[in-house]
Amino acid sequence: MLNIIRSDLFKIRKGKAFYGVMIGILGTLILVAGIFKVIQSPAFRESMTVHEEAFDEGDIMDVEDAQQYLPTNGGEFLTFVNQEVGGAFLFFLLPFIIAVFGADYSSGAYRNLLSYHSGREGIYAAKIITSIILTVLMLFGSAVFSIIIGAVVFGFGGFTGAVLLGTVKCIIMMLPILVSLIAAGHCVLAFTKKTSATIAFYLVGLIVWSLVLEIPAMLIPNMEWLLQLDFASSIKAAAQYAMNADVKILIPMLFSFVLIAGTYVLGVIRYKTTDFDFD
Amino acid sequence: MRILKEVILKCKGITKQYSNTRALNQVDMEILRGEIYGFIGENGAGKTTLLRVIAGLISRTEGNLSLFGKDDEQGLAEGRKRMGCIVEGPAFYPFLTAYDNLEYYRIQRGYPDKNCINRALKMVNLENTGKKKFQQFSLGMKQRLGVALAIMGNPDFLILDEPINGLDPGGIVEFRGMLKSLSKEYGMTILVSSHILSELEQVADRYGIIHQGKLVKEFTQEELEINTRRYLAIKVGNAADAAAVLEQKMGITQYEVLPGNQLKVYSHLDESAEVTFQLASNQIKVISIKEMGGTLESYFLSAVAQKVN
Numbered sequence: 001m002l003n004i005i006r007s008d009l010f011k012i013r014k015g016k017a018f019y020g021v022m023i024g025i026l027g028t029l030i031l032v033a034g035i036f037k038v039i040q041s042p043a044f045r046e047s048m049t050v051h052e053e054a055f056d057e058g059d060i061m062d063v064e065d066a067q068q069y070l071p072t073n074g075g076e077f078l079t080f081v082n083q084e085v086g087g088a089f090l091f092f093l094l095p096f097i098i099a100v101f102g103a104d105y106s107s108g109a110y111r112n113l114l115s116y117h118s119g120r121e122g123i124y125a126a127k128i129i130t131s132i133i134l135t136v137l138m139l140f141g142s143a144v145f146s147i148i149i150g151a152v153v154f155g156f157g158g159f160t161g162a163v164l165l166g167t168v169k170c171i172i173m174m175l176p177i178l179v180s181l182i183a184a185g186h187c188v189l190a191f192t193k194k195t196s197a198t199i200a201f202y203l204v205g206l207i208v209w210s211l212v213l214e215i216p217a218m219l220i221p222n223m224e225w226l227l228q229l230d231f232a233s234s235i236k237a238a239a240q241y242a243m244n245a246d247v248k249i250l251i252p253m254l255f256s257f258v259l260i261a262g263t264y265v266l267g268v269i270r271y272k273t274t275d276f277d278f279d
Numbered sequence: 280m281r282i283l284k285e286v287i288l289k290c291k292g293i294t295k296q297y298s299n300t301r302a303l304n305q306v307d308m309e310i311l312r313g314e315i316y317g318f319i320g321e322n323g324a325g326k327t328t329l330l331r332v333i334a335g336l337i338s339r340t341e342g343n344l345s346l347f348g349k350d351d352e353q354g355l356a357e358g359r360k361r362m363g364c365i366v367e368g369p370a371f372y373p374f375l376t377a378y379d380n381l382e383y384y385r386i387q388r389g390y391p392d393k394n395c396i397n398r399a400l401k402m403v404n405l406e407n408t409g410k411k412k413f414q415q416f417s418l419g420m421k422q423r424l425g426v427a428l429a430i431m432g433n434p435d436f437l438i439l440d441e442p443i444n445g446l447d448p449g450g451i452v453e454f455r456g457m458l459k460s461l462s463k464e465y466g467m468t469i470l471v472s473s474h475i476l477s478e479l480e481q482v483a484d485r486y487g488i489i490h491q492g493k494l495v496k497e498f499t500q501e502e503l504e505i506n507t508r509r510y511l512a513i514k515v516g517n518a519a520d521a522a523a524v525l526e527q528k529m530g531i532t533q534y535e536v537l538p539g540n541q542l543k544v545y546s547h548l549d550e551s552a553e554v555t556f557q558l559a560s561n562q563i564k565v566i567s568i569k570e571m572g573g574t575l576e577s578y579f580l581s582a583v584a585q586k587v588n
Contacts, residue, residue, distance in 0.1 A: 004387055007384070007386040010383055011375065014375055014379050016374065107372055107373060108367065109371065111370050113387065114334075115334035115335055116360060116362075116388055118352070118356035119356070
C-alpha cells in the first residue's frame with residue numbers, strides 16, 4: 001500500500017495539475033487581499049461616502065461599519081481566510097482530486113495496477129490516503145500563502161501564537177468534512193469509472209444536497225438542525241469553532257464520520273467486485 | 280518430453296458470462312515453461328476476455344485458473360507478481376515521459392533497482408526519448424513502452440495482447456527478435472495474441488485458436504508445419520506407376536500416395552511443368568496438378584470454418 005501511495009505522490013509531483021491548483025489558490029488569495037486593500041483605501045472610502053448620501057440611512061451598511069470587518073493586519077487576514085474561504089475548497093480541491101485519480105481510468109493505467117497488485121481493498125485505501133495527504137498539503141499550502149500575502153499586503157502584525165495555533169486547529173477541524181467528501185468522491189468514481197461524470201455528480205450533488213436539507217428545515221418544525229449537514233456550512237462552522245467561536249459542530253462531525261464509513265465500505269465493495277473491462 | 284515441463288498457466292473450464300453474452304465458454308488451456316504460445320482469434324472471439332481473467336481484471340463465472348501451479352487466491356496473487364502483461368494495449372500517463380512512467384511503476388511495484396528502467400528502455404529502443412511525453416509518442420513507441428513495462432521486473436511469464444499493432448516493419452522484425460531472445464536467453468514463458476498471424480507463425484511454439492468464446496484447436500509449430508506444408512497435389516490415372524516414374528526420372532523421394540490415385544509431392548514445387556512432362560512421357564494420365572498447402576492464416580480459417588460447420 002505504501003508503494004502505491006509513494007508512486008501516486010511521484011506522479012502528482014511530476015504533473016502540472018497540483019501546481020496549477022496551488023497557483024489558483026494563490027491567485028484567489030491575492031485577489032481577496034487586493035479587494036480588501038482597495039476597500040480600505042482613502043480614495044475608495046471617499047467615493048463610497050459620496051454614494052451613501054444618495055441612499056436613505058439604514059438601507060446599506062455604511063462604509064465606517066464595513067471597515068471594522070476588514071483585516072487591518074496580516075494576522076487578521078489569516079483569520080478571515082481560515083473562517084470564510086475554507087468553503088471554497090469544496091469547489092476546486094475535491095474536483096481536482098477526483099481528476100487526479102480518475103486519470104487511472106481515462107489513461108487505462110488501472111490495468112497495469114490491478115494486474116500486478118491483487119489486493120484491491122489495499123489499492124482503494126491507498127488512493128484515499130493519497131487524496132488525504134494531498135488535501136492536507138493544500139490546506140497547509142493555503143495557510144502559508146495566506147500568511148505571506150497577509151504580511152505583504154497588511155503588514156506583519158497580528159501573527160500571534162493563538163492565531164497560528166488556531167490555523168492548525170482550523171485545518172484539523174475541517175479535515176473530517178473534506179475527507180468525507182473525498183471518500184464519497186472515490187465511491188462514486190468506483191461506480192462510474194469516469195472522471196467527468198464523477199465531477200459533475202459531485203458538483204450537482206453539493207447543490208442538490210443543500211436544497212434537500214433546506215426544504216425540510218424550512219417546512220418541518222424543529223428540523224433546523226438539518227442545515228448543519230450542509231457541507232459549506234459545516235466547513236465554516238468547523239473553522240469558526242477552531243478559532244474559538246461559539247458554534248455547534250457535533251452533528252456535522254458525526255455526519256462526516258458516518259459518511260466516511262458508509263461510502264468507504266460501499267466503495268471498497270464495488271472496487272473489489274467490479275469487472276474492469278471497459279475501454 | 281512436454282510433461283516434464285512446469286505448467287505455468289492452466290485454465291480449466293473457464294467461463295465468463297455477461298448478462299446475455301457468454302464471452303468465454305469452458306476454455307481449457309495449458310502453457311508450459313519456456314513456451315511462446317500464440318493466441319489467435321477474430322475480433323470479439325474472447326481473446327482479451329481470457330487475458331483479462333488471467334490478469335485478474337475481471338472475475339470468471341466458472342472454472343479454475345492456476346498460475347505457477349497455484350489456484351487459490353493467494354497463489355494467484357503471488358503468480359501475478361511474476362507476470363508482466365499488456366492487456367488491451369499500452370496504458371500510461373500522457374503527461375509523463377517514458378522514464379517517469381516506468382519510474383512510477385517501479386516505485387509502485389517496489390523494484391529496488393533503478394537500473395531496471397534503463398535496461399527495459401534499452402531493450403525496446405526507447406532509451407533516447409529524453410523529455411518527450413507519452414502523449415507525443417507514435418503508436419509504435421507506445422507499444423514498445425508497454426513491452427518495456429511488461430519486462431521491467433524480469434517476469435517469468437509475459438502476456439502480450441496484440442503487441443505488434445502499430446509497429447513499423449523494422450519494429451516488427453526487432454520485436455520478433457526480442458520475443459525469441461526473451462524466451463531463449465531469459466527463459467520467459469510468453470502468451471502472445473495477435474491478428475498478424477504471419478508474425479506469430481515465426482515466433483510461436485504452440486498455438487490456440489479461440490472462436491466464439493471456445494478454444495477450438497490447439498496445435499504445435501511442428502503440427503502446423505505438417506498441416507500447412509506446401510506440396511504438389513497430383514491426380515493421375517495410376518498413382519503407384521506415377522510415384523515410380525517421379526522417383527526414377529526426377530529423384531523425388533518426398534511424396535505420399537493417397538487413396539483415389541492421388542499423390543502429394545513435397546519437393547520440386549517449382550517444377551510442376553517438368554513433373555507433368557515426365558508423367559505424360561511415361562504414358563501416365565495426369566488429371567490435375569496444382570500447388571497446395573497453406574499458412575497459419577489459412578489453417579486458422581479452415582479450423583474456424585470446420586467449427587462453424
